[in-house]
Amino acid sequence: xxxxxxxxxxxxxxxxxxxxxxxxxxxxxxxxxxxxxxxxxxxxxxxxxxxxxxxxxxxxxxxxxxxxxxxxxxxxxxxxxxxxxxxxxxxxxxxxxxxxxxxxxxxxxxxxxxxxxxxxxxxxxxxxxxxxxxxxxxxxxxxxxxxxxxxxxxxxxxxxxxxxxxxxxxxxxxxxxxxxxxxxxxxxxxxxxxxxxxxxxxxxxxxxxxxxxxxxxxxxxxxxxxxxxxxxxxxxxxxxxxxxxxxxxxxxxxxxxxxxxxxxxxxxxxxxxxxxxxxxxxxxxxxxxxxxxxxxxxxxxxxxxxxxxxxxxxxxxxxxxxxxxxxxxxxxxxxxxxxxxxxxxxxxxxxxxxxxxxxxxxxxxxxxxxxxxxxxxxxxxxxxxxxxxxxxxxxxxxxxxxxxxxxxxxxxxxxxxxxxxxxxx
Amino acid sequence: xxxxxxxxxxxxxxxxxxxxxxxxxxxxxxxxxxxxxxxxxxxxxxxxxxxxxxxxxxxxxxxxxxxxxxxxxxxxxxxxxxxxxxxxxxxxxxxxxxxxxxxxxxxxxxxxxxxxxxxxxxxxxxxxxxxxxxxxxxxxxxxxxxxxxxxxxxxxxxxxxxxxxxxxxxxxxxxxxxxxxxxxxxxxxxxxxxxxxxxxxxxxxxxxxxxxxxxxxxxxxxxxxxxxxxxxxxxxxxxxxxxxxxxxxxxxxxxxxxxxxxxxxxxxxxxxxxxxxxxxxxxxxxxxxxxxxxxxxxxx
Numbered sequence: 001x002x003x004x005x006x007x008x009x010x011x012x013x014x015x016x017x018x019x020x021x022x023x024x025x026x027x028x029x030x031x032x033x034x035x036x037x038x039x040x041x042x043x044x045x046x047x048x049x050x051x052x053x054x055x056x057x058x059x060x061x062x063x064x065x066x067x068x069x070x071x072x073x074x075x076x077x078x079x080x081x082x083x084x085x086x087x088x089x090x091x092x093x094x095x096x097x098x099x100x101x102x103x104x105x106x107x108x109x110x111x112x113x114x115x116x117x118x119x120x121x122x123x124x125x126x127x128x129x130x131x132x133x134x135x136x137x138x139x140x141x142x143x144x145x146x147x148x149x150x151x152x153x154x155x156x157x158x159x160x161x162x163x164x165x166x167x168x169x170x171x172x173x174x175x176x177x178x179x180x181x182x183x184x185x186x187x188x189x190x191x192x193x194x195x196x197x198x199x200x201x202x203x204x205x206x207x208x209x210x211x212x213x214x215x216x217x218x219x220x221x222x223x224x225x226x227x228x229x230x231x232x233x234x235x236x237x238x239x240x241x242x243x244x245x246x247x248x249x250x251x252x253x254x255x256x257x258x259x260x261x262x263x264x265x266x267x268x269x270x271x272x273x274x275x276x277x278x279x280x281x282x283x284x285x286x287x288x289x290x291x292x293x294x295x296x297x298x299x300x301x302x303x304x305x306x307x308x309x310x311x312x313x314x315x316x317x318x319x320x321x322x323x324x325x326x327x328x329x330x331x332x333x334x335x336x337x338x339x340x341x342x343x344x345x346x347x348x349x350x351x352x353x354x355x356x357x358x359x360x361x362x363x364x365x366x367x368x369x370x371x372x373x374x375x376x377x378x379x380x381x382x383x384x385x386x387x388x389x390x391x392x393x394x395x396x397x398x399x400x401x402x403x404x405x406x407x408x409x410x411x412x413x414x415x416x417x418x419x420x421x422x423x424x425x
Numbered sequence: 426x427x428x429x430x431x432x433x434x435x436x437x438x439x440x441x442x443x444x445x446x447x448x449x450x451x452x453x454x455x456x457x458x459x460x461x462x463x464x465x466x467x468x469x470x471x472x473x474x475x476x477x478x479x480x481x482x483x484x485x486x487x488x489x490x491x492x493x494x495x496x497x498x499x500x501x502x503x504x505x506x507x508x509x510x511x512x513x514x515x516x517x518x519x520x521x522x523x524x525x526x527x528x529x530x531x532x533x534x535x536x537x538x539x540x541x542x543x544x545x546x547x548x549x550x551x552x553x554x555x556x557x558x559x560x561x562x563x564x565x566x567x568x569x570x571x572x573x574x575x576x577x578x579x580x581x582x583x584x585x586x587x588x589x590x591x592x593x594x595x596x597x598x599x600x601x602x603x604x605x606x607x608x609x610x611x612x613x614x615x616x617x618x619x620x621x622x623x624x625x626x627x628x629x630x631x632x633x634x635x636x637x638x639x640x641x642x643x644x645x646x647x648x649x650x651x652x653x654x655x656x657x658x659x660x661x662x663x664x665x666x667x668x669x670x671x672x673x674x675x676x677x678x679x680x681x682x683x684x685x686x687x688x689x690x691x692x693x694x695x696x697x698x699x700x701x702x703x704x705x706x707x708x709x710x711x712x713x714x715x716x717x718x719x720x721x722x723x724x725x
Contacts, residue, residue: 078689085477103692107478247565248585250670254559258566388691398673402585405674417498424491424696425476 038317039065041091043080045073047273048095048147048304049339053325064317073097084110084309092312093322096144097304098133099387104307105136105143106384112308114142117319125328129379130343134305137220144305145326148340150271151373152208152301154294155278155361157196157285160266164190170292170363180209180238183295187245187266196266197247200259202239202401203394204251208269209235210390211299211380217390217418218383224422226389227415231380239397240407248401257281269294271301272341272370279360291363298373303343341370348374385425389418471698481695488699499700501675502683503707505591509666509679510659513595513602518651521603522644525610526636540611543604554597555668562593562669587676590669594677597665602658606651613647614640649719656715660708680704 044050054066069091071079077100083089084107096104104111119142123131130146154177158168166186167173177183187198199205210216213231218224226232247264249255259265260282268278279286306322308315324330331342336352347353348371356367363369396414399405405413471488473481492499528539546554561568562583570580583589621639630638641648663681671677678686684704688697 074689081477081692103476103478110478249565250584253670254556255563255566258563262566264565385691391690395673395675398585400673402582402673404586404676420491420495421691421693424474424488424693425691 037063037065038314039067040093040312040314040318040321042066042068042093042095042306043076043091044068044070044095045076046070047340049334049337050325052337053330053333054321057321057324064321066321080309083311088311090309090311092308092314092318094307094309095147095304096307098300098302098382101133101143101305102382102386103384105141108136108139108141108143110310111143112310112312112315112319113140114145114308114319115140117316119145119319119323122323125346126343127345127374127377129300129377130303133379133382144307145322146343147304147306147326148273148302148331148334149343149374149377150273150300150302151298151341151370151377152211152269152271152294153291153298153369153373154267154269155275155289155291156267157263157265157288158290158362159288160190160194160196160263164193164266166190168290170290170365170369173290174292177295180205180295184238184242184245187242190266191245194266196264198245198266199242200247200249200251200256200265200268202242202246202397204269205242205246206235206239206394206397207301207390208294208299209238209296211301212297212378214378214380216380216382217386218381220381222383224389224418226393226418232393236393236397236411240400240410243401246401248398252277260285263288273302275358275361276338286360287362289361291361291366291369293369293373297378298376300377300379303340341374343374345371345375385422388421392418392421467698467701470695471702473695475694476692477694478692484695488696489703492696492699492703498675498678499680499683499703502678502680505676506660506662506679508587509591509594509598509662510656512591513598514652514655514659516595517599517603517655518606518648520599521606521651522610522648524603524607525614526640528607528611529614540608543607545604546601547605549601551601551664552668554601555665558593558597558600559669562589562596584670584672585674587674590666590672590677594662594665594669597669598659598662602655606655609647609651610644613644617643645722649722653715653719656711660704660711680707 042050042054050068054068058065076095077097080090080094080096081103083091090110122145126146127149130149134142134144134146136143154173156173161168161173164186166189167176177186183198190196190198210231213229213235215225215229216231217226217229247259249259249265256265257280260268260278261284263285268274270278278289306326308318308322312318326343328342328344328346331344332347332350332352334340335342335347342348342353348367353367353371355364356370357364358366392414396405396410400407400410470481472483472485474484474488475481524543527533528536528543533539564570564580564582564584567583569583573579573581581589583593617640621643622635625635625639661681662679663685666677666679666682667685669677671682680700681704684697684700687693687700
């Protein structure tokens with residue numbers, strides 16, 4: 001009798017355990033209550049500045065709650081891909097960075113096509129090149145609504161430029177250093193006459209030059225063209241020739257901060273979102289910096305999109321929210337709250353951008369420089385494997401700077417490794 | 426007597442047998458889901474191409490063939506792993522032994538405090554450790570190079586050379602694990618009878634002779650345990666090189682890091698699975714060598 005009683009208990013306990021395991025294995029995303037309330041989950045990494053606007057939206061739209069779940073940049077993408085692959089657990093809305101965008105576009109069956117919800121009416125509001133990035137090449141498919149952009153400009157230390165005998169006025173600097181060759185020449189001048197180096201590391205120079213080209217590593221049919229791509233060859237040639245003007249310190253590392261604070265780096269090629277990093281790393285250098293255009297036009301570095309994974313139950317509500325929150329006025333609000341740079345040119349004339357002043361970067365027209373740079377951008381086609389392949393070439397440049405190899409060997413190694421990795425894709 | 430009775434009772438009643446299995450089933454269910462299934466699925470994947478979002482494509486043994494014949498980066502990561510493991514484990518165990526010996530001395534006061542102090546690094550977050558050590562081993566602005574400059578030694582490119590990166594990562598590993606091993610050795614030392622040392626002292630043996638002829642032979646099983654532990658840890662080295670930076674020549678790339686990059690940066694899950702199985706074989710080989718050596722030590 002006692003045993004039988006225990007047997008029932010055991011079944012109960014085991015049953016409970018299985019239930020718990022089952023529960024933890026599949027978590028459900030956005031649900032709607034019986035009273036018509038809709039909860040939208042949104043995945044993003046820190047820095048989007050959406051929290052206040054989401055609250056405002058909730059107030060204006062009773063019945064809708066927006067839950068923003070933040071995680072690290074790479075975690076958001078890895079979690080999203082895992083959720084899409086496993087068929088459950090994806091949020092209603094997810095931010096996707098341009099580095100992962102082509103992989104998502106390639107698997108667009110996991111996302112709602114925003115053209116089905118009337119997105120074609122919004123096309124004119126966003127920068128053309130940014131809008132194109134969200135479109136599939138061969139189909140009428142829009143995967144996401146643009147958020148911010150990362151047009152690059154050149155920040156430089158006025159005091160170091162002066163010491164090196166270079167101009168210090170932004171317009172004069174832009175006129176004098178208008179090609180990458182002249183940038184390297186100026187860099188050598190800085191190296192001779194001051195204790196500073198022109199740039200932190202050659203791989204950042206490589207990125208900047210590469211981002212100015214339309215064809216980088218892949219053509220629109222996803223063929224690898226890295227060895228013929230003019231822009232890649234050019235970027236490599238310039239960067240591998242620039243080891244003597246580089247300090248060889250990784251961007252955003254502790255050493256980078258120390259170098260900026262010590263005044264050992266004369267220029268930083270940076271998109272708007274990186275301004276804060278420079279300021280945080282070297283607060284004491286405030287007022288010593290100025291900003292001008294990069295040689296040979298601007299390039300884009302970073303920037304994201306808000307997408308609607310197909311697992312979400314409320315695409316219409318989600319669509320309404322993302323198109324509202326990324327409309328020009330709201331993007332301007334985000335920017336005013338120290339957020340990223342808008343992708344909607346209509347607000348570039350707004351005083352908040354035009355008269356953007358910053359005690360750190362000593363340029364009264366800072367916002368105008370960014371706005372003009374944003375319109376100059378020629379966004380190149382990236383391709384699914386862009387980031388891993390690019391890091392091979394960047395690392396190769398670092399290995400040259402570390403004196404572990406010669407430029408020719410490094411190039412051949414990177415190219416071989418790129419082909420090897422693509423072959424097993 | 427009672428034990429026998431219970432045994433007989435179990436074999437009698439089938440429903441009791443069932444309840445027994447039910448009691449142990451939670452473990453097996455969890456192990457099945459999180460242990461066996463991934464293992465089998467990894468084997469299945471290793472014969473396929475799969476980018477996780479798309480469809481799987483059967484490719485037979487080609488992942489393994491590529492990995493063995495045409496992947497210098499993988500073999501580099503194997504070499505790095507062994508190099509870092511060796512230069513972190515050997516000094517680590519020697520230092521741990523010396524520390525344990527020192528902590529075991531009669532004259533030492535405040536032993537509890539010392540023991541706590543040398544164990545502290547082990548409970549420190551690896552992320553914090555890596556961040557601090559990255560700053561210490563900075564090439565341009567690091568403390569180590571600054572100190573070396575007093576001795577007229579040129580700055581070492583810790584993050585850019587094989588030698589530098591391996592040493593820096595090994596030092597990080599050592600710092601975290603020396604205390605742990607020292608505490609284990611200390612426990613072993615305290616179980617050695619004092620009579621042996623007394624007898625040796627009477628026979629005129631020096632301290633050094635006592636260490637070599639009494640302490641180390643008596644500690645042999647514990648040394649074997651720590652060697653095995655460090656080997657397992659060394660083969661799985663991941664967080665330290667990831668956070669320190671693997672360098673432009675991939676001199677800090679370890680086997681597990683390579684596997685991770687293949688899966689979560691390049692999304693080649695099939696190939697990553699093949700790497701996982703290669704790791705499995707490499708670790709089996711190392712374990713066999715370990716077993717062989719320990720047997721010989723035991724019998725000698």
